[in-house]
Amino acid sequence: MKKWLFHISSLFIFICLSCSNESTNEYVPTPSPLQIPQFFQDNILNPIIPNSNPQTIEGITLGKKLFFDPILSGDNTQACADCHAPEHAFSDTDRFSDGIDGIVGNRNSMPLFNLAWNYDEKFFWDGKSFSLEHQAFVPVTSPIEMKSTWQEVAQKLQQHSEYPNLFNQAFGTSTIDSTLVTKAIAQFERTLISSNSKFDKHLLSGATLTPEERNGFNVFMDETKGDCFHCHGSDKNPLWTDNIFHNNGLNAIITDLGLGAVTGDPADNGKFKSPSLRNLAFTAPYMHDGRFATLDEVINHYSEGLKNSTTIDPLMKKVAQGGVQLSAQDKADLKAFLLSLSDYEFINNPNFKN
Amino acid sequence: MKKIIYILIVTLLFSCHTDNDDNVFQVNTTFNFIHYWDDTKVTNTDFNTIQYTNANGEEMSIEKLRYLISKITFQKSTGETFVLDGYNLVDVTNGTNLSFTSTTTVPTGDYTNVVFTFGFNNDDNAANYQDLNSASWSVPAILGGGYHFMQLEGKFIDNTTTETGYAYHAIRAVDNSKTPQEFQDTFIEVDLGEVSITKEATFEIKMNIAEWFKSPNIWDLNVLNNMLMPNFNAQVMIFENGQNVFSLESITQ
Numbered sequence: 001m002k003k004w005l006f007h008i009s010s011l012f013i014f015i016c017l018s019c020s021n022e023s024t025n026e027y028v029p030t031p032s033p034l035q036i037p038q039f040f041q042d043n044i045l046n047p048i049i050p051n052s053n054p055q056t057i058e059g060i061t062l063g064k065k066l067f068f069d070p071i072l073s074g075d076n077t078q079a080c081a082d083c084h085a086p087e088h089a090f091s092d093t094d095r096f097s098d099g100i101d102g103i104v105g106n107r108n109s110m111p112l113f114n115l116a117w118n119y120d121e122k123f124f125w126d127g128k129s130f131s132l133e134h135q136a137f138v139p140v141t142s143p144i145e146m147k148s149t150w151q152e153v154a155q156k157l158q159q160h161s162e163y164p165n166l167f168n169q170a171f172g173t174s175t176i177d178s179t180l181v182t183k184a185i186a187q188f189e190r191t192l193i194s195s196n197s198k199f200d201k202h203l204l205s206g207a208t209l210t211p212e213e214r215n216g217f218n219v220f221m222d223e224t225k226g227d228c229f230h231c232h233g234s235d236k237n238p239l240w241t242d243n244i245f246h247n248n249g250l251n252a253i254i255t256d257l258g259l260g261a262v263t264g265d266p267a268d269n270g271k272f273k274s275p276s277l278r279n280l281a282f283t284a285p286y287m288h289d290g291r292f293a294t295l296d297e298v299i300n301h302y303s304e305g306l307k308n309s310t311t312i313d314p315l316m317k318k319v320a321q322g323g324v325q326l327s328a329q330d331k332a333d334l335k336a337f338l339l340s341l342s343d344y345e346f347i348n349n350p351n352f353k354n
Numbered sequence: 355m356k357k358i359i360y361i362l363i364v365t366l367l368f369s370c371h372t373d374n375d376d377n378v379f380q381v382n383t384t385f386n387f388i389h390y391w392d393d394t395k396v397t398n399t400d401f402n403t404i405q406y407t408n409a410n411g412e413e414m415s416i417e418k419l420r421y422l423i424s425k426i427t428f429q430k431s432t433g434e435t436f437v438l439d440g441y442n443l444v445d446v447t448n449g450t451n452l453s454f455t456s457t458t459t460v461p462t463g464d465y466t467n468v469v470f471t472f473g474f475n476n477d478d479n480a481a482n483y484q485d486l487n488s489a490s491w492s493v494p495a496i497l498g499g500g501y502h503f504m505q506l507e508g509k510f511i512d513n514t515t516t517e518t519g520y521a522y523h524a525i526r527a528v529d530n531s532k533t534p535q536e537f538q539d540t541f542i543e544v545d546l547g548e549v550s551i552t553k554e555a556t557f558e559i560k561m562n563i564a565e566w567f568k569s570p571n572i573w574d575l576n577v578l579n580n581m582l583m584p585n586f587n588a589q590v591m592i593f594e595n596g597q598n599v600f601s602l603e604s605i606t607q
Contacts, residue, residue, distance in 0.1 A: 314418070
């Protein structure tokens with residue numbers, strides 16, 4: 001009997017110790033849920049946060065440090081922020097950005113904000129990346145961008161005086177790899193929420209629009225005039241994009257296949273993602289290839305510059321006449337409205353700066 | 355005492371059995387949406403190619419087809435109705451929401467009518483829906499607000515033999531030339547007829563896309579190809595042509 005009692009007691013003590021060990025070793029970083037603007041919450045679906053990469057204070061802090069650190073590039077000269085600068089709503093002013101060797105690509109740097117609301121999770125102008133984490137993975141090894149290898153990057157970060165500890169705080173391990181680097185950057189990028197433009201304030205608290213801005217909004221929403229709302233959201237969709245891919249009549253002959261090169265479907269040739277119309281005051285030049293230096297050029301394109309091609313979107317109407325033929329006044333008003341979607345608090349937010 | 359307990363248990367068991375004899379159960383119903391151009395089946399793999407000819411003789415393609423179904427209602431001969439919760443934005447382009455199963459169950463039995471609404475009735479159209487806003491499905495306030503009922507888009511060969519885009523969008527008809535704006539209801543109540551539900555049932559609802567261009571108004575895409583949302587008469591014609599677009603293909607139980 002005593003022997004039985006001894007065995008049972010030993011087993012009980014062993015179980016208790018095992019449990020105790022597990023709980024003390026499990027590290028949980030501090031949760032930091034996204035601060036979703038109320039009128040986003042009221043009007044659109046919740047943002048996409050992968051279960052495998054929840055937002056945490058330590059992860060966001062690490063992601064921000066990595067985003068601004070040139071250590072990710074092959075020769076330690078280029079950070080994500082070089083082509084995605086806060087003052088330009090995380091884009092840049094070049095038509096095509098250059099990499100560490102000065103080689104330019106063929107796409108304009110995309111601005112970064114409200115990325116967690118990209119419900120289909122297709123990133124880049126041509127939708128080649130699924131998930132924000134994978135988007136962050138690509139430029140590091142691109143030969144015309146940061147031109148590094150993930151092995152090199154992981155090694156440099158591992159030997160750094162601060163990073164191993166920061167990774168340990170963010171993910172509970174100081175062993176650094178590409179998965180954790182891109183997770184941290186994606187966490188930071190998801191915090192880049194823009195929701196305080198003049199037009200936002202108009203919708204929220206009745207801030208007064210000028211007569212030009214008001215008329216410009218009507219031009220935007222009028223199917224017989226701008227008809228911008230079908231692809232670029234509305235007062236009911238504060239993203240100001242449908243995040244879908246369209247051929248908006250830029251070329252009669254399509255050489256850059258865009259989405260078509262990704263899907264292999266000729267029906268997708270010449271289609272590129274509708275960009276958000278927020279923050280246009282900071283994100284020139286415009287279009288996937290940065291061909292338009294000014295907003296006037298963009299509006300003129302839709303008004304009289306459309307070029308027909310087999311995959312042009314059916315919503316690009318009056319193509320034979322070059323476009324919707326806006327009056328000079330409507331063009332000026334539309335521009336005034338579009339600029340009212342720019343969010344100065346966003347580009348000046350200290351949380352988003354180095 | 356034991357005898358009493360025995361009698362009670364037997365009575366209880368028989369009572370349960372009697373319930374089952376009523377043969378009324380709550381069951382789920384599923385609605386599948388299939389699409390045809392007259393007798394030819396249409397899926398998104400058929401999109402983007404000019405291969406259909408409408409009643410007016412124009413050759414045309416489909417590039418986008420999305421439409422809204424709401425208020426599926428089972429009506430008894432007694433007047434009692436069972437309305438299924440929710441609505442469904444059928445997206446043929448992306449092959450999503452081609453099947454809809456409501457969380458609401460209905461009792462088995464005989465129904466004089468099963469009815470659904472194409473689009474939203476006016477009450478439903480006045481509410482705010484996050485998923486529909488996210489899908490860029492809303493209608494500008496200057497056109498009365500609310501939501502699209504359908505977006506059908508593609509290309510056609512026009513009378514100058516040029517491939518031209520069309521955007522056949524259905525909304526609640528509004529006459530903006532009048533102050534205040536005048537509206538006409540253009541949601542369509544589609545009656546699938548008499549149905550007997552014996553167990554979980556799957557309805558196959560067929561949309562004949564060609565009908566939108568056929569009857570009673572032969573649709574001339576050369577005249578009406580775009581900017582149809584603010585066109586009151588065009589919206590009324592869409593409503594009229596929509597009366598025979600949907601049919602019940604089958605019920606599987």
